[in-house]
Amino acid sequence: MRVLAAMSGGVDSAVAAARAVEAGHDVVGVHLALSRQPGTLRMGARGCCTIEDSMDARRAATHLGIPFYVWDFSERFQLDVVDDFVAEYAAGRTPNPCLRCNERIKFAALLEKALALGFDAVATGHYASILTDADGNRELHRAAAWAKDQSYVLGVLTAEQLAHAMFPLGATPSKAEVRAEAAARGLTVAQKPDSHDICFIPDGDTRGWLADRVGASEGPILDQAGERIGTHAGAAAFTVGQRKGLDLRIPSPDGRPRFVLEVRPSSNEVVVGPREALAVAELAGRRVSWAGIPPVDAEAGFACGVQVRAHGDPVPATAVLRGGELVVRPDVPLDGVAPGQSAVLYRGTRVLGQCTIDRTVSATLAAVD
Missing domain, CATH: 3.40.50.620 (HUPs)
Structure with a gap:
């Protein structure tokens, strides 16, 4: 070839x-x-x-x-x-x-x-594998070295792309x-350090880099009741689940740390709360792709594992494709899931596909419903 x-x-x-x-x-x-x-x-x-x-x-x-x-x-x-x-x-x-x-x-x-x-x-x-099923269809699988596995960031590949990919x-x-x-083999890069972080932000200062491009202005940090408890220098620098970098002037009643629960760029507000408020019972997205042949039971619902971070672990879940939206319900609530992240679905070592998360449902609200 x-x-x-x-x-x-x-x-x-x-x-x-x-x-x-x-x-x-x-x-x-x-x-x-x-x-x-x-x-x-x-x-x-x-x-x-x-x-x-x-x-x-x-x-x-x-x-x-x-x-x-x-x-x-x-x-x-x-x-x-x-x-x-x-x-x-x-x-x-x-x-x-x-x-x-x-x-x-x-x-x-x-x-x-x-x-x-x-x-x-x-x-x-990339550390990932491509296997062929009994009918000759190519499938994307995890690498042998799970610690280095990169199948999560390859979860967006389609069947056509897998047909021409080699790992x-x-x-x-x-x-x-x-x-x-x-x-x-005599390659001079044998001991070259791995690259980390975001390649186009080589100094690692994501907050400063974003401030230069998105702009940054002082705004309120609110608790879940809407009370102002602190000030931030720019909402765009925060992400759901973040704990560090919060300038909170009023401690929580129980003394426990607070985490970012929501970022509201239109009003320049950041909402914080206790760790348990991060728990997500459902996530969904419309930008869906399948890494090979789609599950035959996609519209009826199917069991899978869902992974929401590159270095995370898959969590048992059920998923269903409903009206063009992929809805995923983990068996155990996930912490700190934010819109914009990708939910990659697995069946064993095989990558089934993924969606970009558009919305989430709080486990607390789901319990009430």
Whole structure:
């Protein structure tokens, strides 16, 4: 097969490309330039897609003996990932930019261009697996190394995209093994630190970054009764479930900490309350996609596991597709679920699909009903 290897400049994508070459595929490496003004150097383990990363990717491709190109996707990345991130926060939602990047850049824009150029598949260094069922349908599954599993941020992939995706690291039991293999292959990125946090906010100051783009003005922090108990410097910097960074002048009656329950950007208000008020009995969203063949019982309701964070654990749940909206009811209430997050559904290790959460139902209100 003709395989386009997406090479970020890190160890995972370098080893993934090496394995694709070793498997006998005709491989071409490509690095995505996602910023019009990329930094020269990474800031420790923060950020990615810098000039340094591009150079590391080129060195790895040269070492593997494969052609290498840099493709400018900066405009598409700005529109589909960065601008979306800002708009979601401005609307009081909590987005996942890595998931959006996979959905709109790596497995939409990149795959579209790869297929147009005659490639059969795009290979990445994600930790996930693709298996084929008895009828030949491709399924997305968790990686062998659950600690490194990235199937959550790949939950947006469709059946068509899975048909042209390749994850050579899926069966690898540990990151240590990947680094050891990179060293044995003579790849200079063998001990390069992993990138963390949001790649387009390399200094990690999300609050300051958002303030520059969304604006920040002082506003009230309210309790559940609507009483002002503190002041914030900008509502967009807060997310549901947050505890730190709250300037509360009036302590709670029982002395227990308070958490963000709601962000109201239109009125510049942040509502806080006790931890138990974060419990969610139901979540739902209309931006639904299936990772392969949809469950046959989607409209009748089906059992599944639901995961709402990249590094969270799945919780047993039931889900139903009703009027174009995917409604998920976890068996045990979930804490701190915010609109904008993605709910990814599993059946065992298989990813069934996902929805972007539009609304939630409080477990306290559900109990009353």
